[in-house]
Amino acid sequence: MDKVTVTIDGIQVTVPKGTTVLEAAKQVNIKIPRLCYHPDLPPVSGCRLCVVEIEGDRLLRTSCSWKCQDGMKINTKSQTVRSSRRMALELILSRHPMLCTECVRNNNCELQSIADQLGIRETRFEYSARPGGIDDSSAVLVRDPSKCILCRRCIQTCELVQSVSAIGLEGRGYNVWVDTPFGKGLDDVACVSCGQCINRCPVGALYEQDHVARVWAALDDPTKHVVVQTAPAVRASIGEAFGMSAGSLVTDKMVTGLRMLGFDKVFDTDFTADLTIVEEGTELIGRLTNGGALPMLTSCSPGWINFIEHFYPQLLPHVSSCKSPQQMFGALAKTYYAEKAGIDPKDIYSVSIMPCTAKKYECQRPEMRDSGYQDVDAVLTTRELAKMMKQVGIDLPQLEPGKYDEPLGISTGAAVIFGNTGGVMEAALRTVYELVTKSPLENVEIKQVRGMEGVREAEIDLNGTKVRAAVANGLANARQLMEKIVAGEADYHFVEIMACPGGCIGGGGQPIPTSMEIRKKRVEAIYAADRALEIRKSHENPAIKKLYAEFLGEPNSHKAHELLHTHYTRKTVYKETVA
Amino acid sequence: MQDLTRVDEIVGRYADTKTPLIYILKDVQKEYGYLSDVVLTHIAKKVDIPLSEIYGVATFYSLFTIKPKGKYVVRCCNNAPCHVKKSKEVLEAIKSYLGLEVTETTECGTFTLEFTSCLGLCAVAPVMMVNDEVYGNLTPEKAVAILKDYKMKGQSNA
CATH class of the missing domain: 3.30.70.20 (Alpha-Beta Plaits)
Incomplete structure (x- = not known):
């Protein structure tokens, strides 16, 4: 690769050709101030805060978009630069309410x-x-x-x-x-x-939209039995909101923190992630053997569901009928759990902690009331949970470890990887492999579907039967795949889509900031959580086996369909307008 | 319901144009008088450009309008040379004669009042435009007299 050498404030640095001045400055430990630049996005050069002086150049240049050239001498701290930045910032502040x-x-x-x-x-x-x-x-x-x-x-x-x-x-x-x-x-x-x-x-x-107030109200209400579920991705990110480094896994501390907040039962969305895999895996095997719309598309990501409803409604029959783990949990909390605990479901208030904002919409969907009540009453983002803890002075990094409550708190490694792009695919394949081949999967880590690329493809051999899989994260990448499917150019069996870059760990409800670097660290934390668990296949979860034995019967049973499956609605990109 | 067949026809005109949006908006505005919600949504579907982007273009260019305008659009120059030649007084007289603030349209739909940037006629400042006609060397009285004529013309044509 071609390299160029530049001098930044007297320090020489050699960088690959095409590197921007801002990126080169970072390498010599100068963080140039910026407001419109974001590492995930192409530069706009609108805020004018990152300007620098380049020797021989008449104008100040925006370092976020200006490329290094060999021999360039850059000054990032001259008087002109400082006063120009200050002017730009004061002008921005003049239109910002100081509240x-x-x-x-x-x-x-x-x-x-x-x-x-x-x-x-x-x-x-x-x-x-x-x-x-x-x-x-x-x-x-x-x-x-x-x-x-x-x-x-x-x-x-x-x-x-x-x-x-x-x-x-x-x-x-x-x-x-x-x-x-x-x-x-x-x-x-x-x-x-x-x-x-x-x-x-x-x-x-x-x-x-803030759900904190309504959750406090439920916690304060002595007649309410408040249960909480935590999504896989939250444990790998909430530490950041308390100043911990990205990639800190704080599952046990978070459980303690939730108990301190006053939740009556602390459960895990991972439990119903395992359930989703058993239901969805069974559905996939059904479609592969008995016919049905292929490829089957995953349905866990509510942002993705909103996207396909609006932009590709013709592909809705391809979407798995499984509800997302959040909604499966909601339906079970007010039926199975209520029955077991002897609590009237009307007194149960069901809260979920999600890395996601679209979950707030999902929980209010008319389809999500199969328990006879709104299945999930409130959704807090990772950020909102951190705020609640801070409101009452809970110092998460210092907490003693706690354990999830039974039975809806028991889960496997296959469930926790739901938080990553490729995770649902990998978890499903671990189960589908064993259900189809009736033989144990030796190496549970299916690395072909891991990674951070926007679209990934893999072919997995199930004792002779080849399953062609595709994984997309970020909806622009999902759109690419959908275009291929619409054009009839795709011969996949199973496609996983997560709306957010990196999957749920990069969700819209996660701590700010986000970047590829941060998302990668969260992904590593999730895979570490998977490795640390003894049981790593959803169908081996003892609590799930018990749930089928006691309540649901068998996967895809009538009762399972009533509570755990749904269908989505055709929508349009633009509302029909009347002149 | 606005008739959208003419939009289809206009979009068809530019089927071979690489970046047709501004041509389409120009022709559609000429045909319909303004760029309505319904019309822009229809264009968005036809040319497969997001409505947010089309709306951005429609609000960026000052000669595009997303609201119905009056029969006569009065554009007063508010740039420096006209300002020095007391365009503000002219504008105040027009505002009080028409009973309008800038960007508003009379209820009867005869007049819309707007600002314009420099028309390059600073030698005869202050200036205004009424539709495609330009008027220079204005005084408050002269401007009102011109608009009175338009008002009569508007009524007789009505």
């Missing part, structure tokens, strides 16, 4: 910390509000354009990462703002509620 104490991103705001780093103690310009009011039409996401700094990360995320394009930049010049077309609100466009825009917003202009 930090009221803001959801207080203490986790890039604008706030850059203002601090650059030593802004006063601004020269008077505040002038941006156009556009709060949009809280969606059940999941809230947009507050008054806080927006026009970095465009949300727009790029929606368009390039997710290929949804629900929001865009509207207007011109001074009066420019981010909005849905005709200001109709997110509920009126094909927003899939993935929340990826929240993860990339540098400020508090995008956030999730």
